[in-house]
Amino acid sequence: MIEAVLFDFNGVLVDDEPQHCWALQRVLADEGITLTREQYYAHYLGLDDRTGFVEAYRRAQRTLTTEVLKHLVEKKSKLYLELVSTSLRMVAGAPEFVRDAGRQFRLAIVSGALRREIDAVLSRTGLAGDFETIVAANDVPRSKPDPAAYLAAHDALNQRRPIALDRCVVIEDSLHGLEAARSAGMPCVMLTTSHPSQTLQGRGAALVWESLDGHRANEFAGL
Structure with a gap:
């Protein structure tokens, strides 16, 4: 029986993957690296910014220092926050x-976004007080598809009141997120906000929904 719902953030609660894509493209372009929209959705969706920049530099066969990586992450975050301030x-x-x-359930957010980005969006939506715990990119050492973030959220919930891993259902939009949820031992509902339904079929999702519109949480009863 499901007891908790763990939401990814970008593409699940807030429709901002285009803003993340544009901000990443802009920062990489300033570094002489081209990233297409197709490449973003195929390879970078669901990664935190640190991992995304490391991957972009690896693909471009470029060296990336710790100092430059920190600068790039900060630059992208600033661009993203400017974008969502007018287009949330x-x-x-x-x-x-x-x-x-x-x-009906305990709620958490598990995201590859920076905590300040999550807080900025939640403060404008009236949902800031609805979540028992939030795990952001800053809180774990490894990005999805590693299950570290989902396991950290479970640990936080479990410390307050015991809960089994398989009683946490995840809602995701990225293939990296789906892999992370399944590796953590949690059923995963996939939204087609970032990938078409045919891409998601046969990948182990418990359910595939177009969006959250028209759905109720009691649909998790059979998971």
Whole structure:
């Protein structure tokens, strides 16, 4: 029986993957590295910024120092926050679904975004107080598809009140996130906000939804 819902953030609660893509493209372009939209959605979606920049430099056969990496992450975050300050949009049905789920389950956010980015968005949506715990990129040493972030969220929930791994359901939009959830031993519901449904079929998702709109948390009863 499901007891907790663990939400990814970008592409699940907030419809901001295009802003993340553009900000990453802009920062990499300033470094002489080209990133197409197709490459972003195929290889970078679901990665935290640190891992994304490391991967971009690896593919470009460029050396990336720790100091430069820190600068790039800060630069992208600033661009992203500027973008969402004027173009913030929630995933269809997200606020209603969060409030419905909160009446039945414990809630958490597990994201590759920086904590300040999550806090900035939540403060504008009225959802900041709905989540028992938040795990951001700053909180774990490894990005999805590693299960570290989902295991950290489970640990935080479990310390407050015991809960089994398989009683936490994940909602994701990226293939890296799906892999992380499954590696953590948690069922995963996939949204088609970033990948078409045919891409998600046969990959082990418990359910595939177009968005959160029209869905209720009691649909997790059979998981």
